Amino acid sequence: MTQVLQVKLYDAGLSSAVQDIIRQCDPVLPKQNKCISATGAHGLVTAFKEPEFKATLDSFYWNLPDGMPGVWVGKMKGAKQMTRCYGPDFFKFVMEDSADKSVKHFFCGGQEGVADELKKAVGRKFGNYQISGTYCPPFRELSDNEFQELAETINRSGANIVWIGLSTPKQERFARRLAQWVNVNFIVTVGAAFDFHTDRVAQAPSWMQRMSLEWLFRLMAEPKRLYKRYLEIVPLFILLNVKELISPVKQSTASANQQV
Numbered sequence: 414m415t416q417v418l419q420v421k422l423y424d425a426g427l428s429s430a431v432q433d434i435i436r437q438c439d440p441v442l443p444k445q446n447k448c449i450s451a452t453g454a455h456g457l458v459t460a461f462k463e464p465e466f467k468a469t470l471d472s473f474y475w476n477l478p479d480g481m482p483g484v485w486v487g488k489m490k491g492a493k494q495m496t497r498c499y500g501p502d503f504f505k506f507v508m509e510d511s512a513d514k515s516v517k518h519f520f521c522g523g524q525e526g527v528a529d530e531l532k533k534a535v536g537r538k539f540g541n542y543q544i545s546g547t548y549c550p551p552f553r554e555l556s557d558n559e560f561q562e563l564a565e566t567i568n569r570s571g572a573n574i575v576w577i578g579l580s581t582p583k584q585e586r587f588a589r590r591l592a593q594w595v596n597v598n599f600i601v602t603v604g605a606a607f608d609f610h611t612d613r614v615a616q617a618p619s620w621m622q623r624m625s626l627e628w629l630f631r632l633m634a635e636p637k638r639l640y641k642r643y644l645e646i647v648p649l650f651i652l653l654n655v656k657e658l659i660s661p662v663k664q665s666t667a668s669a670n671q672q673v
Contacts, residue, residue, distance in 0.1 A: 451500030522578030
């Protein structure tokens with residue numbers, strides 16, 4: 414793991430993450446409700462500003478580097494194997510690679526009907542028909558009783574992986590609360606993956622993703638909803654990481670001066 418803005422990010426690469434999560438769904442292994450987030454600049458900056466949310470990410474089994482900025486910072490810190498683990502791609506590859514295995518998936522999130530659409534889409538696109546259930550949460554915070562009822566539904570379905578498609582930081586908080594009652598191998602938050610794979614929302618071209626310009630594509634597509642977020646998040650992410658990278662240099666210089 415490599416720390417970016419004091420949050421530990423998974424640094425072994427996307428392929429390794431996909432293989433490992435499927436391996437850990439082996440029936441002989443215990444179900445431990447391990448939480449995984451796909452965490453980009455938005456999540457990292459939110460964690461920096463909100464200690465409660467940072468504690469949530471710190472409690473997760475993995476925080477996957479969802480965006481290229483996190484990967485660039487990780488590589489500057491020596492994580493040579495680190496690659497982008499983009500939530501929609503992670504979802505896609507796990508679906509493809511587990512299609513012929515006894516790994517069951519449960520979809521939780523999206524607007525009314527999206528999770529059901531996704532169930533059909535992963536069969537059509539990825540040849541995976543191991544979807545044990547779907548659930549669309551209301552646009553409010555669930556009570557403990559509602560979480561327990563949802564957990565019972567998921568447990569009866571025999572799911573190994575619960576996929577949460579909401580938005581940061583709501584989805585990570587949702588996953589952490591659900592983990593108190595559910596009995597699965599993993600709970601994974603993947604943001605807009607549900608909308609992308611049901612073709613409700615267009616994804617940025619691959620060249621824009623490689624150049625870390627997906628935020629610009631999404632901003633142009635949904636300016637009213639996203640402009641406030643990106644006007645704050647992008648500059649703040651850069652500023653905070655520059656400060657973090659410079660700080661050790663200042664500390665080292667100060668220590669050297671003291672020794673002299």
